[in-house]
Amino acid sequence: MNCNARHKDPAAYPGGGRTMGRIVKSVRYAAVLLGTVLALQSPVTGAQDVIRIAEHRSVRLDALRTLVPDIERELGIEIRVVEYPSPALDYFTKLVTELRSGNAPDVFTVPRDQQIDDLAAAGYLADMSETLAAWDGYEALAPLARQLAKATFDRKSYVVPSILAVEQLYYRKDILERHGISTDQPADWQDLLDRGRAIRDKTGHYALLFPAGLTWGTGAYTEGFRHLLAGSSDPLLLSDAGRYRLRSAGVRDALEFYETLIEEELTPIEPLLSPEPWIIPKYEMFPAGELLVTTCGTWCVVFDWGPNSRNPIPDLEQRVATWDMPGKHGGRHVMAALVYGWAVNQKSRSRVRARQVALRLGSVDASIAYATGLGNVPARLDAKEHEGFAALVHLHDAHAQLTRASAVQTTVGSSTLMAGVARATESLLTGREDAAGAQELLFRYVSNILGDEAVEAAAR
């Protein structure tokens, strides 16, 4: 197969002149096109500072857009809202790659407090300590919010808290009552599991959902694992030296709890392995009464099952109620997380203005606007004095819980930790590992990536 022979005699080539003319013409069109596109990129001229804010998810975008005109007026700046992809993974990927390449927007949110350490350690976040200290709203913040806004490795604050997610166990009160299953606060894990077995046996439906698996991403840790760890026999994830204690008895307890759920078919497994694992259990099974207890945050009553959701649960207040998460050997706790705290890009060209914007977004009216859309609670305790708060009836309880809410402390490497938890729980879901194997998998994964120095090697 000699290629040369296949080409036609070049002498047979028809005409070049016309083609040349066409090329010249199309070059001219191209120039016009190029001009148009460049014009669309052209900077808005004017003396005003332009602050770019990254925002994602349509509810959040809507909330932000209502706030922007006021902020622009108050601060005398121009704000450009940059829409980011909604799925949490895509948002974070885009944010991190942009922060690394230095072209991220001036102001953005950090979706979960656990991510602050990793972002700050990488040098992406501007230090907000002084700004916050000088801020009149700082003292009004829930203490937990103040604590979670700090990075563990340098104790500096990196975000302006806006809202908190208060997470508890949500259960279908109506169905439990109908089947005569107790709706009392479970005393300990055993009690909770027994309640689950009763649900399974009496209703034939799935009892308990603790997010798990790779596709749920960070949720496997934040919405599942940490609730268990916090109530385990050894709830501390970090050693005094700030190393992860992954071979602790607490981690084993949490994974064993998952193992029990899976082995006894108390939790749906297949949906957790699907691409968007939350859709079936949370948006379909729970409203349909096929799943009766799940961990969730305050957002669930708005976002997942509220009147505007995909599958609204009518008379939500009567049908759905909450328990605190019990501890393994008694005790109970409410988990909270600092979500969507406002951060400033360390490489921002106008950091001073950006800090002002971030603070302004931490104000009560801004956080109430967000809280309304998302179903989270404002991070500031003085929010309840705000006129908009009265309308958020379903959040009042949760807001009141803030003072007793807690969180599991993580440090740099938390994204690896969360990925490790996702893998460990995935291995339980697929039945590849038992709890001990999953724990070892978690340990190996994290130490492989973060290095042995970041992980406590000792078994206990």
Add this chain to the structure above:
Amino acid sequence: MAGGATVESAASQRRGNLRAYGILLFISFYCAVPFLWVLVASFDAKPSQFLRWPEDVTFSNYSNLFVNESGMLWLLNSVVVIGIATIIVLVFAGLGGYALSRTRAWWKAPLLYAIILVRIVPPPALIVPVYKVMLTLNDGVNATINAVVSDPSQALFLSRIFSFVDGYLGLILVLAAMQLPLAIWIMKTFFDAIPVDYEEAAALDGASTLQTLRRILLPLALPGLAAAGLFAFISAWGDFLMPLMFTSSPELQTLPLGLFRAFLRIDRIDYGFLTALAVIYTLPAVIAFSFARKFLTRTFSGGVKG
């Protein structure tokens, strides 16, 4: 079924033809059905994710494209980015293919083998190192811009254009680079078939190298350039990985990324807008492919074999 034009009895011929119709109908069904939804939904006033016959047929999804700023912007971005990348490929591959065809040097054969190997480097394997390379270049570019320009909005504008990450320049160059190995091969084999006599005749006629290139070689190479350009265009136009890696600003998004991101707005997907845009996005590739088809065999056998 094997012979094609050989003598067969009428009955067995008919039987064979029937079987051929059956097979072709099945394969055509397989190939065509997935398109139905995107086509039908783009004319549906209330489109959804499912294929259904529209109750109201409308062209507004298409006319909206011209109103909807982002759709138009993605399209323009695609045209500009892929257009410039294709032109770069044509110029570089045209010159490079010619040079490789005519070079006499001991390293020519090793170089050509190396280009074959470069051609089969899987792009996903390059994303991390390319990303690092682009980051380094990007830091350089932006440091320069910040040093030279003080006005932040102007600096932003310049960095949009010249940045290697999230800028036109980087995306264009990386797209062009990925298409180059194949294009160079096409041009090299094409020039191999053009006798060197033309250039020598031109040299004796007193033409300079540039004149020879412009007045003799360029017209002769147009069919080869057409093939190389079409393949580069199709491949770059459809590429998803590079835009995913190297663009993030909405102002820079090209069609594949824009569509994808719009598709990720799970709670608010405008299927009419997306399907119409997807149809528009697909058309240039289909048209280019219908032209490129006749080059396909030669290109791939030529690209791998000399």
Add this chain to the structure above:
Amino acid sequence: MSRIELEGVWKSFGDVEVIKGVDIVVEQGEFAVFVGPSGCGKSTLLRLVAGLESISKGEFRLGGKRMNEVSPDRRGIAMVFQSYALYPHMTVADNIGFALSLKKIPKPEIRKRVEEVAAILRMEDLLARKPVELSGGQRQRVAIGRAIVKRPQVILFDEPLSNLDAMLRVQMRAEIQRLHQEFGSTIIYVTHDQVEALTMAQKIVVLQGGAVAQIGAPMALYKKPENAFVAQFIGSPKMNLLPAQIERAGGDSCVARIGMQAISIPARAGFASGDEIRIGIRPEHIRVSKNGQSDLKSSVALIERLGSETYLHLEAEHEPVVVRIEGDMQADVGDEIGIVFDRVHCHYFNRSGSSVAA
């Protein structure tokens, strides 16, 4: 002005030496033909003259001036390529006028000169066509037109007729000679066809293995080949070469042995007893003996009858011998025939192939 001198010219591609020390002079206005079998370096030599290849060693002078480093377009040389190399995307007129257009000569002037050339080559009606629409002979003419429009001092032809059929070839030969007479340019013409060389050249350069085998006027080469290679290369059918051994030297004549038979040949200064030589004689200089007196006995292997002449392919002492006879001759394959050599036209070549002078 356009005397071509090649002095001690060498050309190598990497380790391969293609031209090995060539000395050639072509006088102004002379029609020189470089001839030789393929691979002898004749085309390379032409390209060295054109400037398309660089000379590795030695000097090329044109009109007395060293040209080694002068770029092709500044040498005042035009070339007609074997493939014609007509630009396929240009019309005939554009092809011919291309060189002029590069020199920024005004368009009317170009048109005038193109039309002149077209008139000379009798192809006025072809000017608007593209090369693809032309026959082989017409393309050839355009290629020549493209060369002469520049009014070059020297025109180089690289096997220009090899793509034409026999009829056209004869016609174009005459045409090229006519052009040469009309323009008086110096011409170097490369061919592997010795008939073209003999019919067209004023001077023939026979090349062999990158070196000059002999230079001279056509008939000089025909009549006095300096070596066995030239002797066999020039002339058709080929000269017969019979290996022989000098048996007795000295005096006015000596005896040479061909196989089992002996033949007397004139003595030459270079001959010594026991020398192995080859006796060269052209087919037309051999007679068939009619009286039984013969130099060599042979048998008929094949008879080619062409009407006006007959070629006898004989075998003598296992060596082939071709004899040309006017008219027809009665003979059959296998007949024993005695042949007689015309001693005046015999050539003698020593072991190294050089002609042994009288």
Add this chain to the structure above:
Amino acid sequence: MVGMTLSYEARKQLYLRLLMAPALLLMAGLIVFPAFYAIALSLTNEALLGFAARDSSFVGLRNFTRLFTDPLFWNSLKVTLIFVIGSAVIGQFAFGLLSALCLRRPIRFKAIFNSIIVLPNAVPEMVVGFIWISMYATGEYGTLNRIVGWFGVEPQQWLFSFPLMAIIIVNTWRGIAFAMILLTSGLESIPKDVYEAAKVDGATDRQIFFRITLPMLMPTIFLYMFVSTVTTFAIFGLVYTLSRGGPANSTEIIGIYIYNQSFTAFQLGYGAAVAVVSLVISMLIGVFYVRALKVKI
């Protein structure tokens, strides 16, 4: 002045070096250098998050030890192998050959069949993902579910229950045209008189196909296998838009695995280590085929 003293040939060779420089530089800078740079990166803990994002450090072969003990890596290799064999070697080839053979028969509507079969090949990856998500849509209104419904099959969750098969079907769909076009030209290059000679010798259609057509088609098949293996190995966008490697890594082909490790787990060093392995594999394939095809240059 240098130009004046250089001969035409030398000057031309010099120009040629200049002319090829831009193309070679661009490829060297954005393909060849990165490919080698990947090796260097794979020996570090380079990351996009945490302290390593600011100062990465040399970690030796740690990424590789992790890689070879990581079940997800082996899973990804296995998935890639099945994907390549299922779609390129079997699916596209079988349908492509069938189409090519059928279209050689004296039948009507050839041009229509031809264009329909060729159409998917030209569609951009993103749109492929887009339209097949609709094909595979769950519930009774999903297109594929309705089609299988004609045969009494219950609605399926295609991308969940048969994820790998689902993407193989999509990639097969996309590549039939390339196989068909290449094999058609291969069939055309077989001289007719060979068939006629075989007919005269009394060969049946079956014998002709297996003893004449197939052997004489082998060079084309080999070439096709090379090009399609290499391109399928490099697929990214199609799977990314359809499934992103899920559910539960069941469609995580090597390209997706690299991306996920590098840009959702942010472990650039580890991603580079996987990239090095995939580069080595594709280079081995390349060298094997270059040898086997006796590439002439």
